[in-house]
Amino acid sequence: MAISARNRLEGAIQSVETDGIVAEVEIETDGGEVVTAVITKNSVDRLGLTEGDDVNAVIKATEVMIEDT
Amino acid sequence: MAISARNRLEGAIQSVETDGIVAEVEIETDGGEVVTAVITKNSVDRLGLTEGDDVNAVIKATEVMIEDT
Amino acid sequence: MAISARNRLEGAIQSVETDGIVAEVEIETDGGEVVTAVITKNSVDRLGLTEGDDVNAVIKATEVMIEDT
Amino acid sequence: MAISARNRLEGAIQSVETDGIVAEVEIETDGGEVVTAVITKNSVDRLGLTEGDDVNAVIKATEVMIEDT
Amino acid sequence: MAISARNRLEGAIQSVETDGIVAEVEIETDGGEVVTAVITKNSVDRLGLTEGDDVNAVIKATEVMIEDT
Amino acid sequence: MAISARNRLEGAIQSVETDGIVAEVEIETDGGEVVTAVITKNSVDRLGLTEGDDVNAVIKATEVMIEDT
Numbered sequence: 001m002a003i004s005a006r007n008r009l010e011g012a013i014q015s016v017e018t019d020g021i022v023a024e025v026e027i028e029t030d031g032g033e034v035v036t037a038v039i040t041k042n043s044v045d046r047l048g049l050t051e052g053d054d055v056n057a058v059i060k061a062t063e064v065m066i067e068d069t
Numbered sequence: 070m071a072i073s074a075r076n077r078l079e080g081a082i083q084s085v086e087t088d089g090i091v092a093e094v095e096i097e098t099d100g101g102e103v104v105t106a107v108i109t110k111n112s113v114d115r116l117g118l119t120e121g122d123d124v125n126a127v128i129k130a131t132e133v134m135i136e137d138t
Numbered sequence: 139m140a141i142s143a144r145n146r147l148e149g150a151i152q153s154v155e156t157d158g159i160v161a162e163v164e165i166e167t168d169g170g171e172v173v174t175a176v177i178t179k180n181s182v183d184r185l186g187l188t189e190g191d192d193v194n195a196v197i198k199a200t201e202v203m204i205e206d207t
Numbered sequence: 208m209a210i211s212a213r214n215r216l217e218g219a220i221q222s223v224e225t226d227g228i229v230a231e232v233e234i235e236t237d238g239g240e241v242v243t244a245v246i247t248k249n250s251v252d253r254l255g256l257t258e259g260d261d262v263n264a265v266i267k268a269t270e271v272m273i274e275d276t
Numbered sequence: 277m278a279i280s281a282r283n284r285l286e287g288a289i290q291s292v293e294t295d296g297i298v299a300e301v302e303i304e305t306d307g308g309e310v311v312t313a314v315i316t317k318n319s320v321d322r323l324g325l326t327e328g329d330d331v332n333a334v335i336k337a338t339e340v341m342i343e344d345t
Numbered sequence: 346m347a348i349s350a351r352n353r354l355e356g357a358i359q360s361v362e363t364d365g366i367v368a369e370v371e372i373e374t375d376g377g378e379v380v381t382a383v384i385t386k387n388s389v390d391r392l393g394l395t396e397g398d399d400v401n402a403v404i405k406a407t408e409v410m411i412e413d414t
Binding site: 003005006007008009010024025027029030031032033035036037038039043047048049053054055056057058059060061062063064065066067068069 | 072074076077078079093094096097098099100101102104105106107108112116117118122123124125126127128129130131132133134135136137138
Binding site: 073074092104107115116118127129130 | 349387394
């Protein structure tokens, strides 16, 4: 199944922290960058996310901003 | 100036396509991944974004989803 | 592949309108409601979306607001 | 009062779970689908949201993704 | 009707620019700040938005970032 | 450093409430309006945000909706 969201960064889960309704998941991408997601704990349980899992960080293009350096 | 958005992927602009109000910008991150942003043309002009510019792709953690593979 | 986004409304595409970078897609859900998505034209082409296709409207829970009536 | 967000799914609240700052609200739409929203507890209190209330799930079109099946 | 989005900035429309599917609307808030919204042209037409209209800029709290200065 | 997000409302922090992973920050803008942000506690700590700090509320234009009154 493909999704319209344009950004799919492959990587592995570095850490999962849950706290009531929400959870914070850190992913190290294959490119060596760390991407942080805040999702619901329900989704962590539904997907059975744990440290070391291979996952994609998925981001809709309209949610990406650009900062000049 | 620092911003609360948790994700800042460093890279360089690969392409900028503008079309009326919106613009699509592709960034190759230092990790070798391509991230696509849809922002306004006004922002492209304001920041003077062109191919080759060093930029950061900035993404709020609540906008990142996780897909198991 | 499963995604952390909590909302997946099954349905079929009613209409696809593209215009330069963006596209507006209307989906009639199996429950008879019409959901409108604004995605990029690139995603319409990549997924080959056309009228009548069976699709899911996918929405992250943090993007849903509630209005009392 | 009308709002520019394109998607308004009518339904009734199935459950409200609050936890500190955030709250998770599940809505069964008139079409029989369950939509989950993560909003602030403050908003739950301000709107006085409780199980059984008639509400609309409101979603901006730019936040809707499409998944082909 | 009340909506769970926490931020409602009252103001008046300064300008409306439409271009195919999307539209860019600038609002001067009662506090004298200019807020820019990108919505669909369909919503501009549906709400009949024109320069000078009294409107609210509505923003979900999870979409607001903070920048230290 | 400039960011593509179109909306930057200058102001000062009125209150910071943290709760596990998330935090709710209220900002009084120079125009006298109160804007609420939900960000991660990690960002509050990283930016060292406390009551009275001068900050900007930063909002991408695609996240702003319009309500007619």
